[in-house]
Amino acid sequence: MNEKFYQLPCGRREKIIRSAYQVFSRNEYKRASMSAIADAAGISKSLLFYYFKNKKELYLYLVCHAENLTRSAVQDYGVWETEDLFEMLRRNVRAKCSLSVKYPEICMFSVKAYYEQHPEVKKDVHKLIAKTNQNAEQKFFRTFGNSMFREDIETETMYYEIALACEGYLYRCFQKGQIDIGRMEEEFDVLIKHWKKVYLRRWK
Template sequence: MNEKFFNLSEEKRVCIINAGYRIFAENSYRKSPVSEIAAEAGISKSLLFHYFRNKKELYLYLLKYAAEITFTYLNDYRCYEEEDIFEIMLRGLTAKINMMKKYPDITRFTLRAYYETDAEVADEIKALIGRTASYGANSSKLKLDPAQFKDGLDLEMMYNDMYFASEGYLWENTRSGIIDVDKAERDFRKMINFWKLLYLKQE
């Protein structure tokens, strides 16, 4: 990768990154035309290849950057400073929805990348996912006190239920192409209040 990419203005770099996320999110790796990424970014294909040697290098950079920027947003919203599972979920969802204001197609891209099977990139994707798995909280790392929850509740299943429901919400919103951050936060709070009634012991 050419270091001159990082000498571009942030606005131009974000434009190129977002063009890559959108095109790769809508197509498989093999069927994603680099020419369309360049056109959407407002640069020539040859200039794009000046910054990235080939499509594979661009793709893997975008995947690595997605993990890094997600961690940055989660850290900025202090998700890792909380122990309350519901506050963690709220902060995490708020962080992600605000991240998508700047990178609208990042969630669709990462989801498609997760299931990408093209031999040219599959091994690198698997390695990157393995290295970045620790970026996010998961049920095994959370300090959940069973005494706070209803008797007999499977805490891992509870966490997975909340996690996949929230990711599904984000997925549906990215598909629409319009992200209303204020509405999303209101919806998240309603979801979390519902989960509290569903899972916590009621005094």
Template sequence: MNERFFLLPAKKQHAMINAGFKVFSRNSYKNSPMSEIAQAAGISKSLLFHYFRNKKELYLFLWDTCARTTIEHLSASGCYEPQGLFESMEKGMRAKMEIIRQYPDMANFAIKAFYEKDPEICAAIQESYHKYFNFKADKARLNMDPAQFVEGLDIGMMYREMYLASEGYLWEMVQKGAVSMEKMEKDFEKLLEFWKSIYLRKE
């Protein structure tokens, strides 16, 4: 990647990033032409290639941008600070809603990228995902004080169950087409209330 990309005004960087998220979130990796991304960003195709040598480089940059942006916002939200697990999850959800306001297509891109099967980028995406997921999982475990949960609960199993349920929900939404973030927020709130009702220790 050409480092001069980071010397561009923030507004132009933002336009290129959002254009990439938009095009890649609507098509498979293979069927997302760089010319369409350039058009969405309001620049020429040759200028886009000036900053990114090829489509793979741009795609992986966008994926890394997703991860870095998410972790930065989550950290700033205070969701990794010592507190109840579900309080932490709620703060995290609010942080993600703020990300969506800045990058409307980022969530759709991230979901699409996670399930992308193109051999050119699949392995790199999965390797990066597990690196960032392990970071988030380690942070989340800091909030898992056994005293807040029902007696005898297998906390590791609970965490895995919530993770798999969330992934399954995202996959279902992807299969239906465009992801409604408003619906996702409401559904997630319902999931949180359900998990609280079965996992939290009653006062």
């Protein structure tokens, strides 16, 4: 990526980023065009290629950008600052919701990127996402261990089940196009009560 992209005024940079998220979130990688992104951003295609040498470079930049935004939101909401697993899950949902309000297409883009099969980007995307997921797993097991869960529970299986359920729930909500944080929290609390019954040694 051309360093001059970082020298652009913040507003112009944001316009290009938002436009790229919008186009990629609505199309598969193969069908998303640099022309469409340039048109949405209000710049020429040649200028977009000046900032990013090709579509792959722009796409991978967006993946990293989305990961960094998510990491910042998680930190802002103190997701890892509690030793209560279910409070951690609540904070994580709030963090993702806050991010979706600022970047409405970022969730859909991230899901599409995770499942993207185009050989030009698949390997690189999975490598970036795998690193983030590994860090999250390590923090999870370091924070919660096994002491609070039933002895017959396989903690790793539980972790993946909850992680997939959380992402699936958020994906379904974001697909609707409108974010009602209050309602999402109420619905998510139903899931939390279920997990408490299933996984904890003692539950009231």
